[in-house]
Amino acid sequence: MSKSFLEVDGLSKVYPDRQGGELTVFEDIRFALQKGEFVCIIGHSGCGKSTILNVLAGLDEASTGNVVMNSKEVKGPGLERGVVFQNYSLLPWKTALNNIIFAVKARWPSWSKEKVREHSERYLKMVGLDHAMDRKPSQLSGGMRQRVSIARAFATQPELLLLDEPFGALDALTRGVIQDELVKIWEETRQTVFMITHDVDEAILLSDRIFLMSNGPNARIAESVKVNLPHPRSRATIFQNPAHQKIRHYLVDFLVNRSGSALPEQDGSPRVVDPSTDELTSEPVPAESETKTETTARAVNA
Amino acid sequence: MASLNVRAALLSVSFLILALGMWEMATQPPAATEATSEYELLMGVSGSESRVPPPSAVIKVAWAELSNPFYDAGANDKGIGIQLAYSVYRVLTGYLAAMAIALPLGFLIGMSPLMYKALNPYIQVLRPISPLAWMPLALFIIQDSDASAIFVIFICSIWPMLLNTAFGVANVRSDWVNVARTHELNPFKTAITVILPAAAPTILTGMRISIGIAWLVIVAAEMLVGGTGIGYYVWNEWNNLDLASVIFSILMIGVVGMLLDLALGKAQKLVEYKE
Numbered sequence: 142m143s144k145s146f147l148e149v150d151g152l153s154k155v156y157p158d159r160q161g162g163e164l165t166v167f168e169d170i171r172f173a174l175q176k177g178e179f180v181c182i183i184g185h186s187g188c189g190k191s192t193i194l195n196v197l198a199g200l201d202e203a204s205t206g207n208v209v210m211n212s213k214e215v216k217g218p219g220l221e222r223g224v225v226f227q228n229y230s231l232l233p234w235k236t237a238l239n240n241i242i243f244a245v246k247a248r249w250p251s252w253s254k255e256k257v258r259e260h261s262e263r264y265l266k267m268v269g270l271d272h273a274m275d276r277k278p279s280q281l282s283g284g285m286r287q288r289v290s291i292a293r294a295f296a297t298q299p300e301l302l303l304l305d306e307p308f309g310a311l312d313a314l315t316r317g318v319i320q321d322e323l324v325k326i327w328e329e330t331r332q333t334v335f336m337i338t339h340d341v342d343e344a345i346l347l348s349d350r351i352f353l354m355s356n357g358p359n360a361r362i363a364e365s366v367k368v369n370l371p372h373p374r375s376r377a378t379i380f381q382n383p384a385h386q387k388i389r390h391y392l393v394d395f396l397v398n399r400s401g402s403a404l405p406e407q408d409g410s411p412r413v414v415d416p417s418t419d420e421l422t423s424e425p426v427p428a429e430s431e432t433k434t435e436t437t438a439r440a441v442n443a
Numbered sequence: 444m445a446s447l448n449v450r451a452a453l454l455s456v457s458f459l460i461l462a463l464g465m466w467e468m469a470t471q472p473p474a475a476t477e478a479t480s481e482y483e484l485l486m487g488v489s490g491s492e493s494r495v496p497p498p499s500a501v502i503k504v505a506w507a508e509l510s511n512p513f514y515d516a517g518a519n520d521k522g523i524g525i526q527l528a529y530s531v532y533r534v535l536t537g538y539l540a541a542m543a544i545a546l547p548l549g550f551l552i553g554m555s556p557l558m559y560k561a562l563n564p565y566i567q568v569l570r571p572i573s574p575l576a577w578m579p580l581a582l583f584i585i586q587d588s589d590a591s592a593i594f595v596i597f598i599c600s601i602w603p604m605l606l607n608t609a610f611g612v613a614n615v616r617s618d619w620v621n622v623a624r625t626h627e628l629n630p631f632k633t634a635i636t637v638i639l640p641a642a643a644p645t646i647l648t649g650m651r652i653s654i655g656i657a658w659l660v661i662v663a664a665e666m667l668v669g670g671t672g673i674g675y676y677v678w679n680e681w682n683n684l685d686l687a688s689v690i691f692s693i694l695m696i697g698v699v700g701m702l703l704d705l706a707l708g709k710a711q712k713l714v715e716y717k718e
Binding site: 198200217218219222233244247248277278297 | 619622624625636637640643714718
């Protein structure tokens with residue numbers, strides 16, 4: 142079995158509830174990411190998406206399970222994993238450029254001042270903010286702040302980029318513009334990205350695969366939906382592809398009708414679905430070997 | 444219509460003139476009359492020494508003092524500038540010593556809930572003690588009146604700085620700390636590059652409160668220890684029954700206190716940030 146770039150195995154998070162019992166937000170989360178993949182995760186509020194992302198970032202600890210990246214267990218935060226938070230998390234006393242310099246300096250402490258500055262400016266230009274270099278975050282709009290935050294994350298060239306609903310606080314127009322920018326940057330850099338979103342169209346535009354989570358408590362990653370659309374993509378033309386309609390319909394159907402009861406495969410890994418080719422979307426046909434295990438399991442249960 | 448500032452300035456000046464005018468009128472010596480009996484004369488009732496001096500007398504003293512603020516004519520006769528300099532020196536020494544302790548300790552308490560819980564009871568007991576209550580103990584242990592005054596300043600200015608530093612550090616937004624964590628900053632670098640600038644406005648607020656309290660306390664402390672300083676000067680002039688000098692030095696205490704506060708206010712502006 143070939144090792145994936147990132148492997149998440151049996152993750153769960155348990156909180157004590159107020160009555161002295163326990164509340165399992167999510168359990169037995171299993172998935173793997175390949176290098177260069179863009180994966181979005183969608184699920185209703187309260188299913189623990191952010192917690193999963195924070196565990197990957199090393200900012201939070203799971204109750205059980207582990208995360209392995211590059212054959213090394215993830216314990217605590219690290220520069221090889223960059224994070225973009227929903228609320229931007231820029232340091233308000235630093236200018237836009239200095240926020241990026243701060244990160245670049247932390248990433249490459251041995252670099253000269255000029256090299257750090259030049260590198261940082263390049264990434265700020267990439268998000269179209271070279272004119273606002275010397276402005277403080279309070280003098281920038283929400284969209285501009287999030288661009289700085291994205292530039293900061295890309296500038297450190299992490300092996301895995303974690304985006305926690307990066308456009309959640311932006312208005313629809315701004316969101317569209319920055320999505321386009323993110324597409325452009327990603328086509329250039331081919332970063333491995335794991336992103337949380339609530340927006341089905343955003344997920345289709347950006348990702349190679351979309352993880353669908355069932356509702357919490359005891360939430361699971363039930364399905365892994367392939368986004369079979371060619372790169373490079375564009376927000377203006379992507380909906381013309383017939384596959385786009387199928388994928389979109391499949392995702393909406395999941396979120397509206399099936400997210401309460403959906404379950405992953407028997408072995409805990411998400412069901413792999415490709416709505417662009419599968420005709421029977423609501424009942425994916427299991428592969429042969431899986432049918433066998435399923436029957437065995439049924440036989441044991443009976 | 445003139446701008447708000449101009450109108451406010453005009454109003455301020457007219458209040459001043461009004462107040463000085465009323466003060467001047469109220470303190471005019473009564474015209475000497477025949478009615479004063481020999482007995483009253485003997486008792487010194489009509490003597491003008493026993494009344495509050497008018498502002499004109501105070502201005503005269505101020506002019507004389509300020510035209511030569513640094514003269515030194517012996518232990519009990521030094522210029523107002525020298526006296527103020529002694530007080531400012533004591534305040535700054537005690538204040539800087541307090542800073543040297545309060546800022547690191549505040550960081551420690553703010554960053555460690557364990558230290559906060561362990562030290563909080565002592566802080567709560569020590570904080571409400573009037574700084575002058577420490578004076579006898581300080582005099583006994585230190586055996587030096589000047590150092591004791593500085594110690595009193597130290598003890599009174601440490602609390603606001605300590606508590607504000609701890610509060611500011613403990614309440615740095617977790618997002619910013621997470622930024623430091625995801626960039627693998629070590630604890631020392633995190634403290635310097637993220638927590639310090641984030642907590643600086645709160646810390647400076649504590650420092651501003653402290654300097655205000657220190658300046659209040661130094662006057663009382665110097666009245667007790669004597670020798671030099673603006674507090675001693677006020678008390679000495681009272682003993683001389685020179686009320687014009689007392690009033691003048693009261694005003695000078697206000698002016699210097701305001702300057703100290705202004706300086707800290709400027710520093711506060713420097714570290715402020717908008718979210």
